[in-house]
Amino acid sequence: MTNPRLAVIQFPGSNCEYETRRAAAYYGFDADIIRWNAADNLDQFDAYILPGGFSYQDRVRAGAIAAKLPIMDVVTRGAAMGKPVLGICNGCQILSESGLIAGVSLGDIEVGMAPNIRDGHPIGFICDWRYVTVSNPSASLFTRYFDGGDILPVPINHGEGRFVLNHPAQAQLSELATFRYCDDQGTLATTFPDNPNGAYDALAGVCSVQGNVLGIMPHPERSAFLKQIPLSIRGPWQMKKQSVFSEGVTGAGPWEKLFVSFYDYAKGRM
Amino acid sequence: MVDVNVYVSLQQSDLHCISAFESIRHSLGFTALKGLRRYRLLRVSVATESKDTAEAEVRRFIGMAFDIVNPNKESVTFGDISGSPDSRDVCIGMEVAPMEASLRGVSAPSLARFPMIQAVDQCLFWVLTLAKDGMDDATLIRTAEAHCGPTRSRSQGLLINPLFETVSVRRLS
Numbered sequence: 001m002t003n004p005r006l007a008v009i010q011f012p013g014s015n016c017e018y019e020t021r022r023a024a025a026y027y028g029f030d031a032d033i034i035r036w037n038a039a040d041n042l043d044q045f046d047a048y049i050l051p052g053g054f055s056y057q058d059r060v061r062a063g064a065i066a067a068k069l070p071i072m073d074v075v076t077r078g079a080a081m082g083k084p085v086l087g088i089c090n091g092c093q094i095l096s097e098s099g100l101i102a103g104v105s106l107g108d109i110e111v112g113m114a115p116n117i118r119d120g121h122p123i124g125f126i127c128d129w130r131y132v133t134v135s136n137p138s139a140s141l142f143t144r145y146f147d148g149g150d151i152l153p154v155p156i157n158h159g160e161g162r163f164v165l166n167h168p169a170q171a172q173l174s175e176l177a178t179f180r181y182c183d184d185q186g187t188l189a190t191t192f193p194d195n196p197n198g199a200y201d202a203l204a205g206v207c208s209v210q211g212n213v214l215g216i217m218p219h220p221e222r223s224a225f226l227k228q229i230p231l232s233i234r235g236p237w238q239m240k241k242q243s244v245f246s247e248g249v250t251g252a253g254p255w256e257k258l259f260v261s262f263y264d265y266a267k268g269r270m
Numbered sequence: 271m272v273d274v275n276v277y278v279s280l281q282q283s284d285l286h287c288i289s290a291f292e293s294i295r296h297s298l299g300f301t302a303l304k305g306l307r308r309y310r311l312l313r314v315s316v317a318t319e320s321k322d323t324a325e326a327e328v329r330r331f332i333g334m335a336f337d338i339v340n341p342n343k344e345s346v347t348f349g350d351i352s353g354s355p356d357s358r359d360v361c362i363g364m365e366v367a368p369m370e371a372s373l374r375g376v377s378a379p380s381l382a383r384f385p386m387i388q389a390v391d392q393c394l395f396w397v398l399t400l401a402k403d404g405m406d407d408a409t410l411i412r413t414a415e416a417h418c419g420p421t422r423s424r425s426q427g428l429l430i431n432p433l434f435e436t437v438s439v440r441r442l443s
Contacts, residue, residue: 056289060286060289060290064421065289065293067424068298068424107424109421115373121372122373
């Protein structure tokens, strides 16, 4: 029996497509990188990832131009059919500009990714590691293997990653919020630096009402392997890395459950 | 206090404009858009009651504050900008600003050297040139706002995200 086919969609300016494909392939996907202008056979894929980067140099707004491309028609159709769609960083910005998250009123833009702020002032681009905690694990197919309150270290790299929601989406936030920024003990982040961009309600990831589309600003593909955990990260994941590192053995990282859950769901639909 | 508007645009190709123009015409299908220009609009508040003094001070400020305007790649227009000279066209300006007032302020080291300059606010200013094609002006402007303005869905709007940006539209003479 074959593995589910995953399309990692490369836009002009994407820069995380290869590491995303590597992480997805490690967890079992038959993953290909598909260019933005090659939408012809895209509907034959079982799942989609919109990787990180700077599509169209973030012109006008991050994700705004890419969201209008014909290839997003195919992704939108796939999402409506229940195919899993994961948007990471710039992919999350494209999903929000496409109206695929949160999907309370289908097709409407309900989630905006605003420029980062700290104490009400712009802070520009951020590149660092932060912690997120899992909320509502059952809300999304991507998070169903996690436990609520799990703490995951993850890298962040963005200049426009501050979640803002319209009122209907805010009202449904308790069901749609899947990842929130927190400190290393799991306490929800209220201020900088734990909440790195001033996101509403410390949001780091939001799913669709149907649960098959997830937009996440941090980079799970860069924390998919144990060897990617830096020394600056404290806690059990660092201990786990140290315990095996001297033997030269590395394995699955903190975001294993997201990829496994993603794979299992896509496989189950075949 | 007198406010002076300064419009700053790139001297060479503005890639934001090229992408937005193509996207509006081809993806959103709004072919009445004939041209699109993008400016940084600086609103400089000067501590004086004289308009002439204010404008002279702002010209001096902009000419010397290289951390505000880069003379190697940007052009500057003081006062108001004009629309298209072609009577078959209508020109509108869309002023796009962050919703939070605190995000509009510009802070730059050079400000300390100009005590008369009280504050500099910044926003984007898009200039849209629209072909009339028999449509009356009011309808054309409304249609342009709907197609190019606030993004409500994938097929509607581009230049503004109404979740965190505000817009004011005005016709340019």
